Amino acid sequence: MEYSVIAIGDELLIGQVTDTNSGWIARRLTPAGWRQRSVRVIGDSAEAIRGALDASLAEADVVLMTGGLGPTRDDITKQVLCDYFGGELRLDEAVARNVEAIFAKRGLTMNAPTASQAMVPTSCRVIQNHVGTAPIMWFERDGKVVVSMPGVPFEMQAAMDDSVVAELLRRFPSREAIEHRTLVVAGVAESALSLRLEEFEDLLPAEVHLAYLPDQGLIRLRLSGESPDRAWLTATMERLVCKLDELLGDAIVSHADVPLPQLLGELLAERGLTLATAESCTGGNIAHEITAIAGSSRYFTGGVVAYSNAVKRGVLGVDGDVLEAHGAVSGPVVEAMARGVRRRLGTDCAIATSGIAGPGGAVPGKPVGTVWIAASVGEKVEAECFHFPGSRERVIYRATLTALVMLIRLLRSEP
């Protein structure tokens, strides 16, 4: 089944808000064999909305729209849809009750703009929005479906998971099987990787497609297959993944498209190990990435953001002489930070970082992007120096990923 997405909102076109809804929708519908054909990001303009509807309906049987449904005047999607599909706006009692309930739950008093949320086109079927005031609208014409949902991500997500996904799958049952397998590779350039996989790509069956997704020093290799024969497809995908294992060996960090912090968490939880972090240049981002995973309190004890040298000394117990002799951005210091936080917080494992995220702070011999990282399991500590290119944000993010990869590899190298 093919569908297209229309994301509506002036804020998207001046870069104030990023459309993450279309990606979220894809992650929900792709496993069901649905294919996203395109995303059109447009402003709050009747002409643009009509044009995007025409183009989307010409290429796909389902069009999912997000945004432009707020109670304020700049949001015109509902009126445009009413004009497009015919009929008129009429008060829907069930929506009115829902809006009141939402407001009561939030302890807010009803007002006219919000009350207008209960006006819906007579040409649509309404799906209640249980977490917000904008109703979800389902239109049908010539066997094609258009669903209009709020743009606020958590409202759109609730609408999809509560009813829209299920209703779409019921309305358009699928026959073709689609499978994706993703391997995460670290430490190889994209071009070198494609060279190593040249013969593999030549021998791929026509039903399977290989894509390279480079992302901040990691490359995700994605195999996508499509066939009416699900059993054949699954067996073929398995065989191809085994072949990639042979060809790439240790370069593969993960066989699942799960975030690295989750992968690390699974490794730690399996072995019953605990972890602490000691971060300077990454400023808490490693702890944040780790604790973004539900259940991380099973293995993550805590961390210290040792931004100043005083904290490195006072809280982590890094020797002042070592700091003096080698500088904060050095192997001996990150090793001492890893040991210090492990001891201080009483954990089995530790990660430590110290570097120059930029744009300022460079010193002779240590340009912006220089980052020392240590990973420690028990008494074993490994430290390495990296030079990451790009902006402050990029250096912090790459240092975070690299630190996670280092600890994952160190844990795997342990018996």
Added chain:
Amino acid sequence: MEYSVIAIGDELLIGQVTDTNSGWIARRLTPAGWRQRSVRVIGDSAEAIRGALDASLAEADVVLMTGGLGPTRDDITKQVLCDYFGGELRLDEAVARNVEAIFAKRGLTMNAPTASQAMVPTSCRVIQNHVGTAPIMWFERDGKVVVSMPGVPFEMQAAMDDSVVAELLRRFPSREAIEHRTLVVAGVAESALSLRLEEFEDLLPAEVHLAYLPDQGLIRLRLSGESPDRAWLTATMERLVCKLDELLGDAIVSHADVPLPQLLGELLAERGLTLATAESCTGGNIAHEITAIAGSSRYFTGGVVAYSNAVKRGVLGVDGDVLEAHGAVSGPVVEAMARGVRRRLGTDCAIATSGIAGPGGAVPGKPVGTVWIAASVGEKVEAECFHFPGSRERVIYRATLTALVMLIRLLRSEP
């Protein structure tokens, strides 16, 4: 000047990668008076690329394309552009030298897929990519311009900043002035806000438009104005912002569309104050947000991620009896955490959080989303309990923003 963006890559349509390039481009070109008409996100398909080019060229004079230029086989944009604009692929010596230089700098050995990056359509003008191997291609037809850039964000950004923005502005000098002003509002529902601004909106001049951008408990109010008369526009925008100040008063957290951590950083730096964080449920995200700002080491000393109660006691000095009596998610505990980290790290200010980010961890009387936050300036400590809706990620993010707002307001309330 109006332009459209085409973002190319199968990975975008299965939600594996989010298009952030179009937003970045908008943030660069909007201040120059350029208006982004639409973004088309499409897959690596010749038909889709041709269709998007046709539609984009029909609506705008400039089309900026990102992605689909990698050295691997799934990337076909260059060939499609060559077919679209005519001519043939030919080896470009300057690009070949650039590719070699990039590889030498990265310590990699040249290979065939990468060498093919030097093949470019004879119908385009090449702009060198100084940070990657894919050349930037500039096409012209019937007075319209199409620029194809790499999809890797930092390569696209370097291309834009090094040459593409300047060349576009030279090629299409602008006459119309466009201005945006953004106010950040906290603690008011969108509908209540729109009610308070009803008369204000009625009296807006036709050249100015007001948009509400709700985001995780904050609302950005964006005034956008457009006029050939720059002086009039600037004066009008100033007058309207003053009017909003009158109408909204304390609800306004910021008069600039700067991230809250930057706003807090500026306040701290102005007053010469230092800050430490003590985070439980936010898991390092507050420290991360603060240190994402360049120069934050001037005021940010460090933080403790006290995920386990042992760390709350051992490192932050929270009394075991207080933890026992009130539970970790409580006012007395976040107050003790704020005091503890301020004392331990020797700072003027502190932020502390303790809550239940979910999905597990709820206890009777403390559902998922319950978060206690403390903000402290000197001896003054304020603590408050919040209930945030939504996913773990959302609870962490809203708690982070709310903590920053609390400290900003506390700082402002001090003489």
